[in-house]
Amino acid sequence: MNKFRTIIKYEWLNFRADKGLLLITLLTLITGLYGIYYGTTEISRQRQHLANLSKITAHDVENMKVQFPGEADAGDVGYYHSTFAVNHPDSWASLSLGQRDINPYYIKLRLLNLQSQLYDSDNINPLKVFTGNFDLAFVLIYLFPLFIIGLSFNVFSIEKEQGTLPLLLSQPINLSLIVAAKLSFRAFIVLGLAVLLSLTGMFWAQVVPDSRIVLWLGAIVLYCLFWFAVIFLVAALQKSSAFNAITLLGIWLLLTMVIPALLNVYVALKKPVPQALALTIKQREVVHGGWDKPKEETMNKFFSLYPQWRDTTQIKERFVWRWYYAFQHLGDVAVADLAKDYQNRLKERQQLVENLNVLSVPVNVQGMLNALTGTDLLAHLAFMQSATRYHDALREFYYPFLFNQVAFTHNDYAKEPQHSFTSTPQISLVWSGYYKLALSFLFTFIVGLFIFKIRFLNLK
Template identity: 60%
Template sequence: MHHPTAWASLSLGQRDVNPYYVKLRLLGLQGQLYASENVNPTKALNGNFDLAFVLVYLFPLLVIALSFNLLSSEREQGILTLLLAQPISAGLVVGAKLLFRLTLVLGLALGLSAVAMLGAQVPLDGRVGLWLALVTFYCLLWFGLAYVVTGLQRNSAFNAVALVGLWLILVVLVPGLLNVYVSAARPVPQGIALTVKQREEIHGGWDKPKMETMNRFFALYPQFRDTATIKERFVWRWYYAFQHLGDQSVRPLAAAYSQGLQQRYELVNRLSWLSPAINAQSSLNALAGTDLPTHLAFQQSATRYHDALRAFYYRYLFHKVAFTHADYAKEPTHTFTSTPEIKTAVSGLGKLLGSVGVVFATGLLLFRVRPINPR
């Protein structure tokens, strides 16, 4: 069982798509490791709804709705000339309106985060400040984009279309293209191929000579070589022997699969500056301990537990040791709790901070080189 931390309810991450508990037996590991419960396809289509989704994908739309007409509305209403006649600069007017909207949005975002944290009973440690910083700079980035579009001094319709276009590019198009690129640049063996090969090996074990199977098994576990020759049609130790050989046959594929997923994750992290949505989502998942490296660590932990189960029960199977009620207390146990990837979250915050600086600097430059035209 992959026990979640309190943070997992705020950002589901990989727990939404990968199994977070497996029912392990002495049978072939790979078939159990990737098995998941059947779910309602309608629910799977809709997906789960967490705070990270709201903040990363929906809040930019709120920023756009509030900020697309920062300056254009006054021009279209014919009051911009009167406004500029006052002893205040146009930059100050735009800044004040931007700051007011920023206060509203940040108040809502940080308020939702605080309520969610209180409801989830998250521990009040440094992660709280890091989460709030990520949310703050992500919202600042979108206000910065609104500031840049305002600096172009076009009408409200153009501003709205431009900002929605930026949302589609940065939140939908770039992540989709990045997924295609990463899939091509870091090919990963298909999980279904791994499962099929393992099942073929296990099912083929029924038809192979028992001595051939046992000799292959004894090469891995020579301590059991002195067990009696199998003469019966079915013996449990032979059955579990070819189950384990099925796992051994796909071991290189399984290692390549896990390594490939890790390489894809690292490549996405290196390219996440291309999309603030990917950067923010990855950072929040890392902070909540629901990212891909944590899931891979859980699978490795489950693999070690399966090895411990085999080491514990093989003695009873192969040496025919009587299993008593008291032996249940000696059975290996498994526990795995998510741990946050603070380094990844801090790196994501640094990328957001750099992006915010670039965007606001661009907006300031636009207002300097293009004086505001009241008409």
Template identity: 30%
Template sequence: MTFAAIGQRDIYPWKHRIRMLAIEGQIYESDADNPELSFLGKFDFAFVISVLLPLFVILLLHDLRASEREAGRYDLLITTATKRQSLWLSRAIVICSALAIAILTPFIIGALYSAAAWGDILIVMAIVIAHLVFWMLVTLTFIASAKAAKQSSAQIASILLGAWLFISVIIPVSSDIALNEIVHTPKGGDIVLTQREAVNDAWDLPFSATWEPFLSAYPQWKDHTEMDSQFEWKWYYAFQEVGDQKAGAISQAYRHALIEKDTLAGYLALLSPSMLTQRLLSSIAQTDTQASLQYEQQVRDYHAALRLFYYPLLFSKEPFSLEKLNNLPEFSANPEHNKTLKDNQ
């Protein structure tokens, strides 16, 4: 379902080549994407539904009454109609039904091609229809008002487009700016810089500067830190671990800030149906902030399992064999699998 809602995948890295080196630098480094494609911006199904769909509804329905009034047919239509309101409502339903079919057909084809779950497909369709109905009712309510009866179709369109601009653009943009001002978020670059400076400085520091913080986390290796030369792999990977420890506080603050901003954004989304629709679609596609943080934790659990697999080979100098290689941890999309790997090592 990712094809329908990119969500936060254009903000948070989601492709990683995980090695046993310091994890913070691997987590927050940017994805290697084509820079020319990035100029296109984020244009997906969620954007079409949350931002463009209201425009389509307004453009199709704004002159539903005004065009008949300008053509001189309005009085005849309401005189011959059994129920005046049902006349405009039935027309709007027919038009919006055609619009729904035009928008949902490509989505259904893409979802079936991607082998998406039927439950997710039906939920997305329900969200799309609900959003369409909301804007249909907003448009019908306004064009039925006494104010709209005195205005031309162009004036009605201008007012409705102003409402769309406020609800679909100004509120989301203002919310994003407000959240950035309210919640202080450390930068991912600061986390990477702190970790890399700690790793690079370790080459020029005494061995004890690495072993002391490392053994505070892994005291079981305190009797295996002796070194026969100026470089050994156990020392190398130990100061990689220490680099992560020094960046750990900033990294944790970054995660807490993301969670706080996402929680507040959920409340602010109630003010904008377009913003709420986009969040719901991203949640279904598992490309929202919560899914990103869950995936990041899976990567961290896998990385921890790698370290716990190799440390006995590095510190106790156990003989390596192909049989042991068969127990090498493998990443899985199942979060419980990676956590179990880490716990079992």
């Protein structure tokens, strides 16, 4: 154990003297801090925007009261007044923004048919979302492997190239011990930095301190260890430093870019999403067709779904709101299957990625972190379902006014249901990710050990 400590000590002296290594460590630290800063500002901006929505709604209600100074027809209110379904970020979202910048985090709703409103997107700069987020997850998943490679690509080859290897071997120490000590030293620095940045991020973002602290740190540590296993494997081949650098960068490129891009193609081929355009076209046809259908036919269809309103007055007028909202809703009913298919197809896509992400550790870990922070596609789909339920609640709130023909007073605005949804983490996904991550690590490490045994025994 003493020898181990001696090597570590000299590694530390070496490290301290090497300006290049210090520089990349410092760079990693700075990019990590920037990632935390970026993530937290992004999420606090989203929070601010969400808080602003209640002001917009309040302003809208004021406008409504001016437009309808006395009692109003609830039909008019339903048509002109809008409210929001909101998707609050989980307290952890700042650490891994996931798809929160692409999918809208609020949905503006009127009493009209839901399917024409549910998919409206927010103002998004496509170039920005194309380039992606510089959040802590990006730093840990993309840049940390590069940091690890930068620190360790020549961990063993440099001894050969500097001619210090024979010297080392002449000492009465085990070769495995040298390699273990050198890698441990680097792992110590990298893990220290990763844990430090993660804790800083958690503190900065003021996350709810729950079991996810352990889950996050565990995932990060295991991910870094996986990369050290890769380093070990490549070092065990005993090639030149240049070969190692190229090979390691090649592996990084393969795992973080090439394989994910190929998987993406496969998913798109295997699970196309024709439902989106189909449902958008069909819902418009049905809703606008509603104007031309006999009112009785529309109402009977509607009453079969909502028998509680059946005995309300028969419609003789050319236009009446309850008929209007009945065919609006029937538009949703007509595309309910397509809408469900659409959601299911997106879930299938996610599931397919889950099944395939064993091929790329970074994809797996990104999925784990997004699941942990409630920022993935599933979290958004859950929000859409919650928004759908909110729309149901709105309809249930307005229907008595419409069908019993009760006037809508200024006091009634405050009684309108409000919506609030907070993204929830998907812990079960994190666990299945762990399982695969551990497997990847063990596999790489064992292969490395195997090569090491063969090559280094020959060396002696």
